[in-house]
Amino acid sequence: MSGRNVLIQARDLRKVYAQPALLGKGTEFVAVQGATFDVARGETFGLIGESGSGKTTIGRMLLRLIEPTSGYIGFDGYDVTRLPKKAMRRLRQRMQIVFQDSGSAFNPRRAVGEQVAFPMRQFGLCPPNEVRDRVVELLEHVGLRADQADRYPHEFSGGQRQRLGIARALASEPEFLLLDEPPRPWTCRCRPRSSTCCNSCRRSAG
Ligand SMILES: Nc1ncnc2c1ncn2[C@@H]1O[C@H](COP(=O)(O)OP(=O)(O)O)[C@@H](O)[C@H]1O
Numbered sequence: 558m559s560g561r562n563v564l565i566q567a568r569d570l571r572k573v574y575a576q577p578a579l580l581g582k583g584t585e586f587v588a589v590q591g592a593t594f595d596v597a598r599g600e601t602f603g604l605i606g607e608s609g610s611g612k613t614t615i616g617r618m619l620l621r622l623i624e625p626t627s628g629y630i631g632f633d634g635y636d637v638t639r640l641p642k643k644a645m646r647r648l649r650q651r652m653q654i655v656f657q658d659s660g661s662a663f664n665p666r667r668a669v670g671e672q673v674a675f676p677m678r679q680f681g682l683c684p685p686n687e688v689r690d691r692v693v694e695l696l697e698h699v700g701l702r703a704d705q706a707d708r709y710p711h712e713f714s715g716g717q718r719q720r721l722g723i724a725r726a727l728a729s730e731p732e733f734l735l736l737d738e739p740p741r742p743w744t745c746r747c748r749p750r751s752s753t754c755c756n757s758c759r760r761s762a763g
C-alpha cells in the first residue's frame with residue numbers, strides 16, 4: 558500500500574484493563590494486543606471477531622475515546638496518541654464513530670433534526686440557510702423521511718435511532734467512519750471516504 562493512500566495506521570496496539578478485585582489485589586486483563594493494520598483512503602476495512610475479542614476497544618482507541626496502553630495510531634500522518642486536546646477536537650470532525658447504541662445518545666428533549674444538524678453548526682460546515690436541506694438529505698440517505706426531522710427520539714424504533722446516529726455522524730462529513738456492529742445493509746450505504754466496520758461472528762462465538 559503506498560504511504561500516500563494510508564489514512565489510518567495502527568501499530569502494535571495494546572489495551573490492558575485493570576480489573577479491581579473485591580478483596581486483595583486486582584488483576585489485569587489484556588483486551589487487545591499486537592493490533593497492527595492500515596486503512597487506506599476510500600477503503601472499507603472490517604474488524605471481525607468473536608464477541609469480547611476487542612473490536613470495540615480497538616475502535617475506541619482509534620478515535621482516542623480511550624487511551625491505548627501502548628502502541629501507535631496515525632491519522633493522515635498525525636500521531637493521534639500524542640495530539641493535544643484542542644487539535645484532537647478538530648480531528649474529530651474528520652473521524653466519526655457510530656456505536657451500536659448511538660441512537661441512545663440523542664437528547665430526548667430535542668427534535669432529532671436539530672441534533673443531526675449539530676455537527677454542521679459546530680464545525681461550520683454548512684451555511685445556516687442550507688442546514689435544513691442538508692438534514693433532510695441525510696435523513697433520506699439513511700432511509701428516514703423529511704417530516705421526521707421534527708420528531709423526538711422516543712418516536713423512533715431502536716433501528717431507526719441507529720440510522721439517526723449514522724446521519725449525525727455523516728453530518729460532520731468525516732473522512733473516516735467507524736461503524737460498530739452495523740446492520741449489514743449499512744456497511745456499504747453510508748460510506749464516507751473510509752470506514753471500518755466491527756462485526757462479531759456470532760455463530761463462532763458459540
Ligand atoms: N472498560 C472496561 N474495563 C474492563 N474490561 C473491559 C472494558 N471494556 C471492555 N472490556 C473487556 O475487554 C474485552 C474486549 O471487549 P470489547 O472490545 O467490547 O470486545 P468486542 O467489541 O469484540 O465484543 C472483553 O473481555 C471485555 O469484557
Ligand SMILES: [Mg+2]
Pocket residue numbers: 612613614737755
Ligand atoms: Mg463490540
